[in-house]
Amino acid sequence: MAAPGRRRTRSRTPEPLADELPVARVLVDVPLPHLDRPFDYVVPSSMADDAVPGARVAVRFAGADHNGFVLERVAESEHEGSLARLRRVVSSEPVLTPEVARLARTVADRYAGTVADVLRLAVPPRHATTERRPSPARPAPPEAPQAGGWSGHAGGQAMLDALAAGKAPRAVWNPPPGGDWPDLTARAVAATLAGGRGALVVVPDGRDAARVSAALTALIGDGHHVVLEADAGPAKRYRRWLAALRGSAGAVVGTRSAAFAPVRDLGLVCVWDDGDDLHAEPRAPYPHTREVLLLRAHDTGAAALVGGFARTAEAELLLTTGWARPLTADRAGVRRSSPVVRTVGDDYEQARDEAARSARLPSMAWRTVRDGLANGPVLVQVPRSGYLPGVACGRCRAAARCTACAGPLRLGRADEPPRCGWCATAYPSWRCPECGHTTLRATSVGVGRTAEELGRVFTGTPVVVSRGDGVRDEVAAEPALVVATPGAEPLAEGGYAAALLLDGTSMLTRPSLRAAEEALRRWMGAVVLVRPGPDGGNVVVVTDPSAPAVQALVRWDPAGFAGRELAERAELHLPPAARVAELTGADADVTDLLDQVEVPEAAETLGPAPTDDGVRVVIRVPRGSGTALAAALRAAAGVRSARRSGGPVRVRIDPVDLG
Template identity: 60%
Template structure:
């Protein structure tokens, strides 16, 4: 019998039973929560390219795919994965049955979008580009795949365009191998050519015909041009060849949503002909049959973001990996183009000499400052008498183009006495003079230099080193009264086209407008200033600029070139021999040991960091190095540069060694960042 006031024994037992049941239930729930969710029944391992910037982590990582994410975690999908304690972005590269990792695998926590945005061929290309430029796949994929827009992904896919035109072979009939090249494209064969376009003939219809032939053969085409004006010309030619809507344009300035909309249409196979600027070089064109790069020497084709790839090299890699045809064209030919021909990877495609003489302009050099000293009447306009007379005669039948090497008014000044370049006392930047201003200002920090005095000789007056397009317009206007003068430059208005009204059109290189029926004549000013630039590619770049301007002249028109007639670059333009000049440039590079004859890496950063990277990298035995040497004006090692070069055949070994060295520094978390550039466009 229980004591007075206590609970009955049955009640106590019942209470204990309830408590035990609750404990067991809680334990079972917690145990169930700790049990992992089931993984996908088939191919449960996702191989993921994780977006991390560290070179020592530049490899895929494996994750287990939960069953509920099985359908969405397809190859190419965007995912979020846990990496080093954080959630980071990534792409599923593949699904596998098992992992080579011997430890336990983390689970894939989230699929951002099931849209397979990363095509397998673009993933392979990203790896190849990273290897070529000693970079990381993550850096390449940031260039290759635009950011996601969920609203755009939810839109219904557009109807695939139906090209209505056909192949017009007339643009290629002037080249002996032109019809054969078009036939190869239509048959799906990997024909590869370096093309010296005929002057006086528009290049865009020829490219459009090549694209149309490729599409007729059932494969896709990708064309990359330097800028928006070239894109507009090519777009109009493709509309004429394929019909409206027969191609898609991709540029970086479309805006994020529109760019992703068009890029997604390409990825989904709704467009087979894609054209664009540098941002389009990784466009996921299905069944790629042709890649084209126009004017491959233009510096706009060099990507300024890591790993600093060049459009020409990326498209050549794409052609190799995809078994596609390639067309590398321009009015001028680069040394890299000549190297592709010399190696047998591509064939030269050019018009016969008699066709060039019949269709091209007549080019004549007009001498240098010595001629101006003997010709006082033309000195004010910086035009020798032959140039002045040519322009005067040509104005009777149409517009005349004047190419001025620099924009602005007086962009660079020098001491009137000792001729040293005038520099700002605050930051050592070059001084220049804007139109309508009396006081020189620094081109870097914009500080006025009203009380400037030359530190070398004490003189307080300036002279012009280079005369800009605005100042030239004033001078030419005085020399040709009553003639309209218009100018086109990047710091003002860039004209797209001019009519046939007689006028003087002053333009900086790359900003020359097309004339409706071609210019009657062209005057190429200050050629010696272009050739005298401190750049290994100065002559090649000068010929490219001259050729692009001279090609705008109508057949039989005149081109007067103000430069030393004995210069090889001048003679190349006079003869209109782009391949001959490119072959000469290639020979010179082979003798000097510069690209494309060799593979060259430029390392920029703190001197100690560069030394550490080079010590960690196992450079090929044939590698030679220079530096690191300080590049700052104060001689400090805060910014230094080293150059490493190897024979071209060992280029892959050099890139692999530098990647390994960067990986060692990354794993050590070493101080100081080192920028690695392989075969940079500007060598100094």
């Protein structure tokens, strides 16, 4: 009999372990650099059938519950001592495939990050209801497509034949101005599917994904592909992602994170417009879509297609090293499909027409808009959003700044007072602190003010505005002024009758390594929307005609410009000819991290330079030392993480916005 006042306790017999492969190697969702490795757990017999490689599990780690993925099951652990047990199997669906797990490790090493951070980008959150539903059966492979527009590209038919035969061609592709790039992409995907392999296409935004999806459906019908984009709800996105994982869809079209989609038997990776900054992931470890896909192609032996109307220096490097071959239209085809592009300086005072002066346009630009409106819609590209994003004193030209935070003042509308662009403080009675003047002048003009001025000049003409906070997908063929920021240009039925590219000088003189490259990319993106051919639409770019980017636009020569750009960067030891790491954080934290880094030989350390977040240091090394630099930074971050001292330091490898 038990003693009075004491509770009788019953000891629980531990559940036996799995008979086969009782140890699970688990990648725990802990983003600390010094814990960036798998850990061993024993598998209870009740979980033996569900804790498969790739499954989501819950474990106890450092006194707290964490989720993780089973990487593999093994017979015994190399760890000496007792192992903790798996807490539970969250889902037996093997969502982390061996290929994606290898890719996550490679990307983490390439960008000095952790696998846990990469997997947050690669594997979407679980949607249990969706996961319990079966995916549809995979349709039979389509027939190999006809060449279509690829017949106008040197080597285009050969590439399609190679894809259909299960081979792995690698190309940098620049279609001509009139090239239907969604249809050309769809034909490359269809050829890959016809060869019995999967395809993955990553584009900058949802509008581009919808265009490629529509082209694929028109070419080979429904059921062969899924679209992965951020705008889809969690259930719909997860359902489509599972369709790729389970093999019911052979092709995936999507935006940035789709680069990690678990496509089976991957035979083709394609990135369109790789110079678009939407391909740069804003979350750690900040990978770029192009680099993720190229790493994936190398690992799986898949074909690779890097496409765009413009060509980046990184794509040019692929050609220079022999990793890829050029895939371009012949010059005769380019001349036949190119609209006429003219240039004019941006000195508005030279305009003789009163209407041109009131719209801040040179006479040639004003006449091009007027004549174009007689035949259809006219596109006006403005590089800045807002109304007047920059203002200064009307007398002494001193920049107007906030007295509270020193931020720049800007005007949101004509009937509103200027406000600070940083803290939003309004200044209804602004007075220049330098000369006491009370009037403001514009130093830069946004899309809103441009639309207002053009509407006053071309009275009776509808004005359509398309920008980041309100993007129009399409406009009709009727005459209209379509004022848009770069990347937000709507498609026009039958193409635009003319295009006007404003404020080119401001685009070329931005303090960025890629200013000229980005300007050419944006201009080409607008020109291809104009009716093709010498008898089609007219284009006027308002900037210095002698700038190399402007001359490349007039000649439609993305290859020549990219070659020159790469040569200049090689001479200056800048990416992609060199590898660069950017460290940003508090001064003491950046210094502490640098003290732990064993930088490779020939490394150059630039900085520290003050920033809004503290300081920035740039480490530059020859391209061949990039892997060693990333490894050294990962090791140093691990040392600081293990010490649990200091604040965070953001590490970005080869950032696209350097400078």
